[in-house]
Amino acid sequence: MKRAMTIAGSDSGGGAGIQADLKTFQELKVFGTSALTAVTAQNTLGVQGVFPMEPEAVASQIQSVGEDIGTDALKTGMLFNAGIIQAVSEKIKQFGWEKVVVDPVMIAKGGASLLQQEAVSALKNQLLPLCLIITPNIPEAEVLTGMSIRSMDDKKEAAKRIHALGVKNIVIKGGHDTETNESVDILFDGKEFVFFSTPRIETNNTHGTGCTFSAAITAQLAKGSSVREAVSIAKEFIQAAIANPLGIGNGHGPTNHWAFNSKTESGVISWQE
Ligand SMILES: Nc1ncnc2c1ncn2[C@@H]1O[C@H](COP(=O)(O)OP(=O)(O)OP(=O)(O)O)[C@@H](O)[C@H]1O
Numbered sequence: 644m645k646r647a648m649t650i651a652g653s654d655s656g657g658g659a660g661i662q663a664d665l666k667t668f669q670e671l672k673v674f675g676t677s678a679l680t681a682v683t684a685q686n687t688l689g690v691q692g693v694f695p696m697e698p699e700a701v702a703s704q705i706q707s708v709g710e711d712i713g714t715d716a717l718k719t720g721m722l723f724n725a726g727i728i729q730a731v732s733e734k735i736k737q738f739g740w741e742k743v744v745v746d747p748v749m750i751a752k753g754g755a756s757l758l759q760q761e762a763v764s765a766l767k768n769q770l771l772p773l774c775l776i777i778t779p780n781i782p783e784a785e786v787l788t789g790m791s792i793r794s795m796d797d798k799k800e801a802a803k804r805i806h807a808l809g810v811k812n813i814v815i816k817g818g819h820d821t822e823t824n825e826s827v828d829i830l831f832d833g834k835e836f837v838f839f840s841t842p843r844i845e846t847n848n849t850h851g852t853g854c855t856f857s858a859a860i861t862a863q864l865a866k867g868s869s870v871r872e873a874v875s876i877a878k879e880f881i882q883a884a885i886a887n888p889l890g891i892g893n894g895h896g897p898t899n900h901w902a903f904n905s906k907t908e909s910g911v912i913s914w915q916e
């Protein structure tokens with residue numbers, strides 16, 4: 644059985660964070676483990692509270708998983724502060740893990756900060772050199788590069804700049820590019836650009852899309868997919884999850900983690916509520 648670990652925050656509302664990651668791992672048939680970095684009091688309307696763990700508690704959870712169960716791939720989500728980033732980076736080095744996906748979570752949809760501003764340099768200097776793939780959305784790519792991203796050429800330039808920080812593969816996600824009819828994610832491996840494009844879905848149900856997408860990449864890497872194949876399957880997974888909402892909550896609703904496996908052979912999703 645292949646194993647995948649998520650190092651991320653808890654979303655009490657179940658749509659993002661550790662909960663989204665474990666649901667995705669389950670659907671993609673890998674055994675999921677977790678190290679909690681923070682507890683958030685959260686629902687589809689927003690984040691009502693953030694309670695970070697001590698870095699030592701995060702390190703201890705990773706140690707417990709690593710020394711017994713191990714992992715074939717891992718992802719990081721909400722890391723919140725520099726102390727937690729340092730603890731996570733040290734453990735990744737200690738265990739020699741290479742299939743590391745970093746979702747550089749910074750701000751929740753409702754605007755709450757999930758990463759302290761002063762932790763950005765720790766993220767760049769300590770964690771990014773250890774990762775195989777980073778998956779920023781457009782605002783996160785802007786913070787990492789210091790440039791504003793308006794066009795496809797800007798996305799390409801930002802990917803090149805993040806590659807220069809020592810990251811092997813960069814996926815800049817297109818979810819925030821609301822002026823186009825397509826949601827285009829671009830992958831850069833230092834040489835080539837690959838574009839993953841799907842029709843943009845007009846919906847309020849996008850809570851946790853980034854978490855789910857990066858968890859799907861992680862699950863596929865754990866099973867032995869190449870980077871390109873993992874991103875391609877993750878894009879299909881998130882498209883199905885957004886296209887088949889569950890009608891939960893009064894705000895930004897969660898995506899549907901069952902939908903991908905409800906697709907028929909012709910590609911039509913046969914999900915029924
Ligand atoms: N409305 C949409 N229609 C189709 N695909 C979308 C839509 N919104 C997001 N996506 C896809 O979902 C994935 C996550 O992208 P997004 O840019 O929303 O990440 P994110 O902002 O980090 O997500 P979040 O912060 O909600 O977890 C990408 O593959 C993106 O293309």
Ligand SMILES: Cc1ncc(COP(=O)(O)O)c(N)n1
Pocket residue numbers: 651652653654659660661683685720721748750751752753757849850851852853854
């Ligand atoms: C614990 C946790 N991790 C990540 C996100 C980002 O997801 P979103 O931007 O959809 O709120 C979140 N809201 N909560």
